[in-house]
Amino acid sequence: MNGIVSLAEADERCGRKAATLGRLMREGFAVPRGFVIANPGDCRWPRGLGQALAGLRPGPYAVRSSGLGEDGISASFAGQLHTTLNVPVAGVADAILRSAASGASAAARSYASRLGQSVTEIAPVLVQQMVQPDVAGVLFTRHPVTGADQVVIEAVDGLGDRLVSGEVAPERWIVGEHGIVEAPRSGALLTEQQVAELVRLGRQIEASLSAPQGIEWAVEGARVWVLQSRPITSKRGSRADDDRPAADPILFGTAASPGRATGRVSVVRGLDDFAEFREGDVLVCRATSPAWTPVLARAAAVVTETGGLLSHAAIVAREFGVPAVVSADDATTLLAGHATVLVDGNRGTVAPSSERPTRD
16 A cells, blocks of 8 residues: 555565564564554555554554564664654654664664675664553563573663663563562562563563564553564673672662673763763763764773663663773762773673773
């Protein structure tokens, strides 16, 4: 229909994100209804947009990229391509064009170059009914740092975009073969019953797709929606020959990307500080965003004050093989007075160092 494909019929020509969601929808998983603009460069789709939207429930809508190279085994393009949430009917066409062209951004090109990938000028775009969740988040069917056979779930209240962007420290659950390994100490957003349901969901999707998965989910009332599923990507950092704990760490956080690196501290508070960042520095900041990808691609290591294991910054750091520590409170203040530090992404610590910059 005018270059528009129903999500229930999506295949590889619609990009991996849409193709995977279409497959899961056909297998009976709860996926929000939608459609795909397979070729936004085709001038026919605007004529069919109104009819396609009429086939969904009234807006708002989620408009997301579904790039042909996105959600792959070696590169997720996590956070690099444009998403717009809560889009009213009148804004859908413009949002489609923004998502379609986002592969040409400096951040996407820097990310692709670092991983030896290519980007396309115009990518397929997915339009779906917007979910208004009570709780949302991401789960990995294998521990993304250690590779252990554990399901890692991170959650925030409301929309999950704050978790994915790393703006907040999420609630975390880790579930192993014999039950819950880690849980929030108090005020949990999820019940143990909901955690068990998410674990089952993750295992079912992993079995269906025959590979460990990172899954975006949302709880709306009694229903758990599947918003995205992609293979877990990680360039596992090599462990140093001398893997003893660093002496006298000055900062503790969550180990988010394995490996150890020594580098000059570079506190970056915003885009205006990018010019001061040098190749091989340790990036220290409150949180990153896709616009920070060119800096992250040159970093020896990254330390953030917020975010979790499943934030885009942590995912990209693992793909780049850059050691990372997240949820390190007051990092920008505590590390500002240190010239060189050792970041241990295996243990989640940062220690002062007099060694010359290295990455193990």
